[in-house]
Amino acid sequence: MTSTSGTSDSLAYTDGNALAGPLADLFAVDITRASTSCVGCGGESAVAELHLYTAGPGFVARCPHCHDPVLRYVRTPSTAILDLRGTVRLEAPLAL
């Protein structure tokens, strides 16, 4: 356990699988299967593999390699705000 984790605070995340429902409001395909390239390190991950922090008012999904924020999503009753400044590229498999 100590090899990949640190203090209990550093484990205060889940993962991008939990974005499948919320992001279905915006995307026509399941975006958790999409591959992302991180602006910070260039690392490739599926959206499902991003480390997800939900303690704030929205979702912050961080790169599992360098921990930079890759994607942020906030939902208000009437608006959805998606901040992708940490994402170079999003490559989504299409439903055939």
Next chain:
Amino acid sequence: MARTAIRRGLSQPLRWQLARLVAERTETSTAKTLVLEIDDWAGHVPGQHVDVRLTAEDGYSTQLSYSIASAPDGNQIELTIQLLQDGEVSPFLVQDFGLDDRIEVRGPIGGWFVLDPADDVPAVLVGGGSGVVPLMSMVRAYRTAATKSPMSLIYSVRSPDDVLFGGELDDQSPGLAFDVIYTRRAPEGTQRPVGRLMRSDISEQQTAQDRAYVCGPTGFVEAAAHLLVEIGYNERHIRTERFGPSGG
């Protein structure tokens, strides 16, 4: 069938639907399985989850994701809920939700942490605590599938009192292997000392081509995924699902 379901699920907008409780089973003193019927259910692929939404009379609403425990079965799904005393949703679902009562669900959700039995690939499933729930859907679907690549389930749990799906884990089908690992207290006569998952708990016979599915509390998933990589699993073939720092 399952492929059809996932395609349909992806191309149709998700919408909230009413689910009715048609049966329930007690799993442990703090966990219950709810059998829900949903009129227009698209069908799911093992590993997928649903969002559950509860709305109070004053309009306050809260939602949570729960993995589906059952194999695809018409318009019914089973959710196995672990009671979290300080939780907002699980105390209602485990203690107050009664037969014929209704809740709102939307799903099936998630196309990443899924195992379609038709893929017929050797797979090792590693679950910690209630992380075994989506893996149980994969096991149950495996039992009825025609394809028979080997599947093994390694289930890490605190004590014998916490074991979910107990009766089914004794029922070994050809190609299917179960191993329960106790971290705090084991039944009498258990050879393995109690303790967290370690390298020797995972069969070395797996190959780099095999798939691995790991689900549980975040610390468990990180440790288990690390062990799998050490043993020789290809990182790209390990799929993970984390449900929080402490989990249930």
